[in-house]
Amino acid sequence: MEIAREFARYLVASRLDVVPQSVRHEAVRSVLNWAGCAVGGSRHEAINRALAAIAPISGPAQASVLGRTERTDIAHAALINGMSAHVLDFDDTHLRTLLHPSVPVASALLALAERQPMTGADFLHAFILGIEIECRIANAIYFAHNTDWYVTGTAGVCGAAAATGKSLGLDEGRLACAIGIACAQAAGMREMAGTMTKSFIHGRAAQNGLLAALLAGQGFTSAESALEGKHGFFAVMAQRCDLSQIVSGLGETFEIALNTYKPYACGVVAHPVIEACIRLREAHGVRADDVESITLEVHPKALELAGIKTPPSGLKSKWSLYHSAAVALVDGAAGEHQYTDARVHDPVVATLRGRVVAQPNLQFAEVEARATCRLKDGRSLTQHIDKVIGSSERPMSDRALEEKVAGLCEGILSPQRARALIATCRALPTLAAAGSVARAAVP
Amino acid sequence: MEIAREFARYLVASRLDVVPQSVRHEAVRSVLNWAGCAVGGSRHEAINRALAAIAPISGPAQASVLGRTERTDIAHAALINGMSAHVLDFDDTHLRTLLHPSVPVASALLALAERQPMTGADFLHAFILGIEIECRIANAIYFAHNTDWYVTGTAGVCGAAAATGKSLGLDEGRLACAIGIACAQAAGMREMAGTMTKSFIHGRAAQNGLLAALLAGQGFTSAESALEGKHGFFAVMAQRCDLSQIVSGLGETFEIALNTYKPYACGVVAHPVIEACIRLREAHGVRADDVESITLEVHPKALELAGIKTPPSGLKSKWSLYHSAAVALVDGAAGEHQYTDARVHDPVVATLRGRVVAQPNLQFAEVEARATCRLKDGRSLTQHIDKVIGSSERPMSDRALEEKVAGLCEGILSPQRARALIATCRALPTLAAAGSVARAAVP
Numbered sequence: 095m096e097i098a099r100e101f102a103r104y105l106v107a108s109r110l111d112v113v114p115q116s117v118r119h120e121a122v123r124s125v126l127n128w129a130g131c132a133v134g135g136s137r138h139e140a141i142n143r144a145l146a147a148i149a150p151i152s153g154p155a156q157a158s159v160l161g162r163t164e165r166t167d168i169a170h171a172a173l174i175n176g177m178s179a180h181v182l183d184f185d186d187t188h189l190r191t192l193l194h195p196s197v198p199v200a201s202a203l204l205a206l207a208e209r210q211p212m213t214g215a216d217f218l219h220a221f222i223l224g225i226e227i228e229c230r231i232a233n234a235i236y237f238a239h240n241t242d243w244y245v246t247g248t249a250g251v252c253g254a255a256a257a258t259g260k261s262l263g264l265d266e267g268r269l270a271c272a273i274g275i276a277c278a279q280a281a282g283m284r285e286m287a288g289t290m291t292k293s294f295i296h297g298r299a300a301q302n303g304l305l306a307a308l309l310a311g312q313g314f315t316s317a318e319s320a321l322e323g324k325h326g327f328f329a330v331m332a333q334r335c336d337l338s339q340i341v342s343g344l345g346e347t348f349e350i351a352l353n354t355y356k357p358y359a360c361g362v363v364a365h366p367v368i369e370a371c372i373r374l375r376e377a378h379g380v381r382a383d384d385v386e387s388i389t390l391e392v393h394p395k396a397l398e399l400a401g402i403k404t405p406p407s408g409l410k411s412k413w414s415l416y417h418s419a420a421v422a423l424v425d426g427a428a429g430e431h432q433y434t435d436a437r438v439h440d441p442v443v444a445t446l447r448g449r450v451v452a453q454p455n456l457q458f459a460e461v462e463a464r465a466t467c468r469l470k471d472g473r474s475l476t477q478h479i480d481k482v483i484g485s486s487e488r489p490m491s492d493r494a495l496e497e498k499v500a501g502l503c504e505g506i507l508s509p510q511r512a513r514a515l516i517a518t519c520r521a522l523p524t525l526a527a528a529g530s531v532a533r534a535a536v537p
Numbered sequence: 538m539e540i541a542r543e544f545a546r547y548l549v550a551s552r553l554d555v556v557p558q559s560v561r562h563e564a565v566r567s568v569l570n571w572a573g574c575a576v577g578g579s580r581h582e583a584i585n586r587a588l589a590a591i592a593p594i595s596g597p598a599q600a601s602v603l604g605r606t607e608r609t610d611i612a613h614a615a616l617i618n619g620m621s622a623h624v625l626d627f628d629d630t631h632l633r634t635l636l637h638p639s640v641p642v643a644s645a646l647l648a649l650a651e652r653q654p655m656t657g658a659d660f661l662h663a664f665i666l667g668i669e670i671e672c673r674i675a676n677a678i679y680f681a682h683n684t685d686w687y688v689t690g691t692a693g694v695c696g697a698a699a700a701t702g703k704s705l706g707l708d709e710g711r712l713a714c715a716i717g718i719a720c721a722q723a724a725g726m727r728e729m730a731g732t733m734t735k736s737f738i739h740g741r742a743a744q745n746g747l748l749a750a751l752l753a754g755q756g757f758t759s760a761e762s763a764l765e766g767k768h769g770f771f772a773v774m775a776q777r778c779d780l781s782q783i784v785s786g787l788g789e790t791f792e793i794a795l796n797t798y799k800p801y802a803c804g805v806v807a808h809p810v811i812e813a814c815i816r817l818r819e820a821h822g823v824r825a826d827d828v829e830s831i832t833l834e835v836h837p838k839a840l841e842l843a844g845i846k847t848p849p850s851g852l853k854s855k856w857s858l859y860h861s862a863a864v865a866l867v868d869g870a871a872g873e874h875q876y877t878d879a880r881v882h883d884p885v886v887a888t889l890r891g892r893v894v895a896q897p898n899l900q901f902a903e904v905e906a907r908a909t910c911r912l913k914d915g916r917s918l919t920q921h922i923d924k925v926i927g928s929s930e931r932p933m934s935d936r937a938l939e940e941k942v943a944g945l946c947e948g949i950l951s952p953q954r955a956r957a958l959i960a961t962c963r964a965l966p967t968l969a970a971a972g973s974v975a976r977a978a979v980p
Contacts, residue, residue: 143755150652151610151751153594167594209593242773247721278690278734279741281724284768291721291759294752298722308594309737312586316734325727330685 097321098277100341101227102269105260108345110219117348118523121218123492124186124225126499126519127355128196129160129535131185133515134430134502135178136161140290140409144177144297157208158532161506168205172254172304176201176297180246181290182430183412184359184502188352189460189486191232191245192362194296195353198250199224199257201300202307206258207528214525216261222350224257224303227273229349231321234340235332240284241398247282247295248331254303255310262311274316275306277327288402288410355495357484358428360412363396366463366482367415367452371422374467374477382424382446384469390415391464394454404447408434419465420447429501461485507537540764541720543784544670545712548703551788553662560791561966564661566935567668569942569962570629570798571639572603572978575622576958577873577945579604583624583733583852587617587740600651601975604949611648615697615747619644619740623689624733625873626855627802627945631795632903632929634675634688635805635842637739638796641693642667642700644743645750649701650971657968659704665793667700667746670716672792674764677783678775683727684841690725690738691774697746698753705754717759718749720770731845731853798938800927801871803855806839809906809925810858810895814865817910817920825867825889827912833858834907837897847890851877862908863890872944904928950980 110118135141136159145164153167160175176197179185185194199221207217231249232239239245255276259269279302282295310316321327328335358368367390374380396415405411411418411433420443421432437443455464464478481487490498496516503512511534518525518534525531553561578584579602588607596610603618619640622628628637642664650660674692675682682688698719702712722745725738753759764770771778801811810833817823839858848854854861854876863886864875880886898907907921924930933941939959946955954977961968961977968974 140757143757144752147748147751147755147757151596151599151612153596153610156594167596169594242768274729274732275734275737278726278729278738279724281722283721283763283770283773285760285763285766285770285773286717286721287760287768289717289758289760291718291757294718294757295721305590308590309587312589314583314586314590314734314737315732317728317730317732320726320728323728325685325730327726327728330726330728 095322096318097340098270098273098318099266101256101273102266104344105223105256105269106266108223110215113222113348117222117351118218120350120353121222122520122522123355123495124196124350124353125200125221125522125531126516127186127495128179128200129515129519129531130499130502131182132175132179133161133506133535134184135181137506138181140181140293141174141178143290144174144294157205158536160532160535163537168209169301169304171205172202173297173301175205176300177293180296181293182359183361184356184430187354187356187362188229188232188349189354190352191229191236192240193229193232193249194246195225195229195253195350197246197296198228198254198299198303201297202254202258202304203261204528204532206261206304208532212261212528214522214528217528218522220257220260222348223260224253225350226348227256228253230340234337235328235335238334239332242283243331244282244284244295247299248280250299251276251279251303251306254300255306258304258307259310262307264307264311268310270318271314271316272307272310274318274320275309275314276303277320278316279306280327280331287413288405288407290409352486354484354486355490357490359430359433360418360428361400363460364400364415364418365484366461366479367392367465368418368422368428369482370463370465370477370479371419372426374465374475375423375426378475380423380467380475382442384471385446385449386468386470388419388450389466390419390450390452391455391458392452393458393460393462394456395460397452397454405438408438411438415452416447416450419450461487511537538765539761540783541713541716541761542709544699544716545709547787548666548699548712549709551666553658556665556791560665560794561661563793563796564665565963565965566798566938567629567639567793567796568643568664568965568974569959570938571622571643572958572962572974573942573945574625574628575618576604576949576978577627578621578624580949581621581624583736584617584621586733587620587737600648601979603975603978606980611652612744612747614648615645616740616744618648619743620736623739624736625802626804627799627873630797630799630805631672631675631792632797632805633795634672634679635683636672636675636692637689638668638672638696638793640689640739641671641697641742641746644740645697645747646700646704647971647975649704649747651975655704655971657965657971660971661965663700663703665791666703667696668793669791670699671696673783677780678771678778681777682775685726686774687725687727687738690742691723693742694719694722694746694749697743698749701747701750702753705750707750707754711753713761714757714759715750715753717761717763718752718757719746720763721759722749723770723774730856731848731850795929797927797929798933800933802873802876803861803871804843806836806903807843807858807861808927809904809922810835810908811861811865811871812925813906813908813920813922814862815869817908817918818866818869821918823866823910823918825885828889828892829911829913831862831893832909833862833893833895834898834901835895836901836903836905837899838903840895840897848881851881854881858895859890859893862893904930954980
């Protein structure tokens with residue numbers, strides 16, 4: 095079985111009109127959430143520094159940098175927009191694998207849409223397909239892979255290559271090569287957590303996938319056994335993998351239907367704890383000063399991935415259950431403003447953070463948590479979250495998603511332009527030019 | 538121990554005047570060999586296709602594409618020159634690790650030298666240091682890593698980052714970050730053997746290392762534990778590693794002193810076999826028609842890495858002991874012209890290739906091989922190679938290296954310009970501008 099070839103065959107044969115309406119609607123929601131995150135992240139210092147670094151080597155001003163006035167070549171636009179969309183850790187999550195599906199695919203595809211004619215429908219189609227490929231690759235290796243690698247950096251580059259290759263009209267052989275060239279760029283280890291390099295890894299998945307498609311479009315050759323070969327992606331990048339499902343049901347099921355959007359601007363494993371703490375605050379008026387201790391019970395993976403006790407920076411605090419619980423209780427929120435350097439060093443937050451204890455609970459699901467707050471007056475308050483908001487079981491509503499995007503645009507786009515961006519994303523299925531989304535996302 | 542920080546401290550403190558003269562001479566030989574390979578590979582179809590793919594996204598014409606008239610931004614020049622220098626599989630080899638040391642470092646550094654003032658001495662200094670870093674990283678993981686990954690794609694990107702970061706004048710903290718950003722781009726699995734993507738992986742090490750240094754130069758942050766951390770380079774990319782020597786003796790020993798240059802245009806593991814077959818031909822006048830069978834005895838790794846029996850293409854034939862033995866006997870040579878699609882499909886070569894048998898000999902060193910030729914007239918001729926030409930023990934002479942480079946330039950540079958290129962490389966230690974090497978390497 096040559097998996098890249100099977101994927102390529104599906105990419106060529108797929109037709110949008112047989113994709114269920116619910117799947118297409120989820121794709122629109124994904125693009126909207128992605129665009130909001132890209133605008134919201136666009137003024138982060140990581141983006142300023144990356145733009146300064148690439149300025150001297152960038153190509154023609156072909157594509158928009160979302161949320162900003164700069165324009166750059168499509169490859170660098172894919173990089174920067176991918177970084178912006180991820181830097182707040184507020185983007186979407188394929189919960190089964192912790193992949194952030196839209197960042198590689200949408201960032202690469204929208205940049206390409208600014209250079210070549212692409213209807214909104216064609217964009218959505220390629221977007222759905224790219225996400226299908228990357229999620230299937232990620233499904234095959236999760237969880238053997240995720241403790242070491244950012245799966246968005248590794249599987250994601252294949253999704254970006256598939257989507258842009260489809261949009262470039264590559265034939266089956268060239269699409270298979272595009273996936274192979276993407277595999278050869280799969281990269282990004284988890285040691286980079288909490289540094290600017292984390293968002294760089296995610297943006298590179300978009301840029302590198304696009305480059306793979308451009309190369310394949312010129313007949314650049316690669317190994318068709320790139321995925322399943324003896325020294326291929328699966329063998330080299332995961333301690334174990336399950337290929338039994340990788341190509342079964344292609345065209346019948348759609349991984350994007352499982353996509354989820356974050357109500358909170360941090361690693362998804364910390365979300366149940368946040369909702370629990372916000373509810374404790376709302377229900378009982380708990381104030382930081384009143385708290386003796388907070389005990390968190392979480393799925394073991396939450397501790398593994400978000401176990402930083404005393405984060406030194408805003409970026410690191412996104413991987414701290416302790417900081418997340420503290421800001422949730424102090425601010426009643428966990429948006430982009432709660433994970434800044436300033437908030438990390440705030441004395442009230444820091445003191446409360448020091449009073450948080452976290453424990454694994456082997457009975458808990460990943461979407462579950464319990465927070466127990468012991469107050470100085472002797473009372474003990476408990477809040478259990480069964481299925482956190484933003485999970486597959488309790489998805490954010492369309493309305494909530496629009497409010498999230500509007501919030502992310504605040505101070506970057508005018509309220510009027512923010513509304514226009516939301517409307518343009520909503521209109522994607524009938525847009526004459528998908529590139530309109532990019533042009534609506536700049537000040 | 539933070540290894541990236543230790544490396545950075547050394548990079549900042551190092552002074553060229555305490556680097557032994559023999560080491561500097563080896564660096565000059567390395568640059569000369571690299572430049573010849575880049576010119577010689579510059580007309581390969583892989584380069585044509587890569588240049589076509591990047592043309593629309595390339596930045597300003599800042600740097601030379603060696604062997605060609607195109608100019609491009611420094612990052613893409615690093616990519617393309619790195620690909621050209623590797624695509625013939627004729628570049629240098631750090632035999633202990635099979636790393637190709639010059640490709641990432643020289644390709645990145647020379648591109649940078651065309652954009653910012655850099656004397657030949659500064660170039661050589663940064664070049665020696667970049668090679669030191671990548672070879673030390675490779676030493677720590679060989680052989681646990683090499684069966685899966687191209688170590689030039691993984692360790693090499695760190696060498697390119699170190700060298701260009703040094704040339705950009707980065708301070709210790711930023712140099713450590715440059716190495717971290719490089720680690721996050723380490724990529725390239727061996728499944729790509731024999732496809733254009735192999736040279737792409739090697740060229741990307743140069744481009745990505747340069748990008749890492751440019752980002753770090755803007756204060757872009759990364760993990761200082763990138764190499765030794767729990768989810769860092771060594772833990773993630775190698776099944777086992779030995780860090781006991783990684784920073785010991787920095788500034789006292791120089792890995793570039795162990796560099797070797799190929800007399801034959803294929804994987805180095807096939808070289809002993811080639812020399813044996815060429816000698817059989819020279820000593821006994823063996824002709825293909827006379828041969829009943831050829832039995833090769835080789836180090837087991839040679840079979841592991843170059844075991845392709847019937848290569849389908851010129852690129853694949855570089856990893857075939859069988860093809861290498863056949864062309865060596867038929868042509869008395871194994872240069873760039875022996876590993877073309879045409880030569881692979883030549884009926885005389887193909888027939889002889891089918892008569893070659895290869896066996897591992899557990900007693901043999903990597904530089905050793907024995908070829909036994911059974912002739913149709915009943916005679917049996919044997920040639921044993923103890924230490925192949927081009928190995929550390931029998932290095933190519935300066936003269937032989939110049940002849941190799943002159944041969945690689947044939948048909949691309951005029952003989953006069955080829956001589957000027959060789960002279961410019963030889964003059965590196967005293968050149969006012971290292972970029973002269975690039976300008977001497979174009980038609």
